[in-house]
Amino acid sequence: MEIPYTISTRPDTGLWNAKIGIWLFLASEVMLFGGLFSAYVFLRLDAAPGMWPHGLLNVPVGTMNTAILIISSVTVVLAWAALKMRRYRAYWWYMLATILCGIIFLVVKLSYEWPQKFVHFGAYIKPAALEKYEQYLGNHHLTERGLPPRLEITGHLENHEALHDPNVKEYEIAMDPVNADPTNPAMDRPHFFYVPPTDKVAKIEKEDVERIDSFGPWHSTYFASYFTITGLHGLHVLGGVLVFIYMWLPVSKKVYQRNPEHLANRVEVSGLFWHFVDLIWIFVFPLFYLL
Amino acid sequence: MNNPPDIAQDPAEHEEYAHGVHQHVSRYLIVGAVLLFFTLLTVALSYVDFGGFFSWLFHVQISPATGSKLNIAIALIVAAFKVSLVGLIFMHLAAEKRLIYRVLIFTGFFVLGLFWLTYLAWYNPVVR
Numbered sequence: 001m002e003i004p005y006t007i008s009t010r011p012d013t014g015l016w017n018a019k020i021g022i023w024l025f026l027a028s029e030v031m032l033f034g035g036l037f038s039a040y041v042f043l044r045l046d047a048a049p050g051m052w053p054h055g056l057l058n059v060p061v062g063t064m065n066t067a068i069l070i071i072s073s074v075t076v077v078l079a080w081a082a083l084k085m086r087r088y089r090a091y092w093w094y095m096l097a098t099i100l101c102g103i104i105f106l107v108v109k110l111s112y113e114w115p116q117k118f119v120h121f122g123a124y125i126k127p128a129a130l131e132k133y134e135q136y137l138g139n140h141h142l143t144e145r146g147l148p149p150r151l152e153i154t155g156h157l158e159n160h161e162a163l164h165d166p167n168v169k170e171y172e173i174a175m176d177p178v179n180a181d182p183t184n185p186a187m188d189r190p191h192f193f194y195v196p197p198t199d200k201v202a203k204i205e206k207e208d209v210e211r212i213d214s215f216g217p218w219h220s221t222y223f224a225s226y227f228t229i230t231g232l233h234g235l236h237v238l239g240g241v242l243v244f245i246y247m248w249l250p251v252s253k254k255v256y257q258r259n260p261e262h263l264a265n266r267v268e269v270s271g272l273f274w275h276f277v278d279l280i281w282i283f284v285f286p287l288f289y290l291l
Numbered sequence: 292m293n294n295p296p297d298i299a300q301d302p303a304e305h306e307e308y309a310h311g312v313h314q315h316v317s318r319y320l321i322v323g324a325v326l327l328f329f330t331l332l333t334v335a336l337s338y339v340d341f342g343g344f345f346s347w348l349f350h351v352q353i354s355p356a357t358g359s360k361l362n363i364a365i366a367l368i369v370a371a372f373k374v375s376l377v378g379l380i381f382m383h384l385a386a387e388k389r390l391i392y393r394v395l396i397f398t399g400f401f402v403l404g405l406f407w408l409t410y411l412a413w414y415n416p417v418v419r
Binding site: 073 | 322326382388
C-alpha cells in the first residue's frame with residue numbers, strides 16, 4: 001500500500017504530508033534556536049563592561065561563509081525549479097553545487113575558523129593589577145573616549161609549560177596588535193582583516209592573572225554561546241548535506257523516473273530546511289562577527 | 292491506494308506550468324544577488340560609527356555605549372530584511388496555504404513568549 005498525499009494534496013488543507021511535516025519541524029527548530037538566541041541576549045545584556053569581546057572572529061572568512069550559504073540557498077531553489085520543469089540534468093548540477101557549498105562551509109568552519117581559536121590565548125588580569133599592565137591595556141585612553149575597559153591581554157602563548165609548571169612564574173604572550181599598541185585610536189574599533197599577533201612579547205606574572213584560557217567555549221560566555229550556536233548550526237548544515245547527497249545519488253533518479261513530482265516535493269521540503277539553516281546564519285553572522 | 296497525479300498529464304498544460312516556474316527562476320537569482328549585496332552592506336555598516344555620525348548630524352551628544360546600540364539596531368534591521376526575503380521568496384511564504392500560516396503564528400507567539408521570559412529574568416522586577 002502506498003502512503004497517501006506524498007504527491008497530491010489533501011483536499012481539506014491543500015497540502016501534501018511532507019510540507020506540513022517540515023513546517024511543524026521548523027516550528028520546533030525556531031523554538032530551539034530561539035532559546036539559544038534569547039540566552040545570547042540575556043548573557044550579553046548582563047555582561048560586565050569589557051566582558052563581551054569584540055573583533056575576535058575573522059570577518060572576511062565569516063562574510064565568505066555567509067555568501068556561500070546564500071549561494072547554496074539559490075542553487076537549491078533552482079534545483080527544485082529544474083525538477084518542476086523536468087530538467088533532471090540541470091537539477092543534478094544545481095544539487096551538486098548545493099552539496100559543495102555546504103561542504104565548503106563546514107570545511108572552512110572546522111579546519112580553519114575553529115582551530116585558529118584554540119591556539120589563541122587570553123589572560124584576564126586581576127582588577128588590582130590592571131594599572132601594572134596599563135601599557136598593554138590602554139585603559140586611561142579608553143576611559144577618556146568613553147569606551148569599555150580592556151581586562152584581557154590576548155595573543156599567542158609562547159611558553160605553554162607555564163600552564164602546568166608551578167616553577168614557571170610568568171606567562172609570555174606574543175600580543176595581538178590591540179595590546180601591542182593599545183592607545184592607537186585605530187585599535188578602538190575592531191579591524192576588518194585579521195591581523196596576526198605581533199612579535200612584541202608581554203611577560204605577565206602568574207599571580208596577576210585571574211585566569212588564562214585559549215579562545216574555546218571555556219574562555220567566556222561570548223565564546224560559549226559562539227561555539228554552542230555555530231556548532232548546532234554546523235550540525236544542521238551537515239544534516240542538510242547528507243540529505244542532499246541522498247537526493248543527488250542515482251537512487252533518487254528512480255524516484256524521478258517513477259514520478260518526477262515526488263522527487264520535486266522531497267527537494268522542496270529539504271530545501272525549506274536548508275533555507276531555514278541559511279536564515280539562522282543571517283542572524284548568527286552579525287551577532288557574533290560584527291557587533 | 293494510488294495517488295492521483297499532481298500535475299496535468301496534458302503536455303500543453305504542463306508546458307504552461309513549466310513556463311510559470313521559469314519566470315520564477317529570474318526572481319530567485321535577483322533575490323540571491325540582493326542578499327549578497329546586503330551581506331556586504333551589513334559588514335560595511337558595522338564599521339561605521341553611528342553614534343559619531345548621528346551626533347554630527349543632529350548636533351547632540353551620543354555616548355559610545357549608545358552608539359554601539361545604534362549599530363546593533365541597524366544590523367538587526369538589515370538581518371530582518373534579509374530573513375524576510377528568504378522566508379517570502381525562497382521558502383514561498385509569500386503565497387502559502389492557510390494551515391502553514393496558522394502554524395507559524397503559533398510559533399511566533401511562543402517564541403515571543405520565550406524572549407519575554409528572558410526579558411523578565413534580565414529585568415528582574417523583584418530586585419531592581
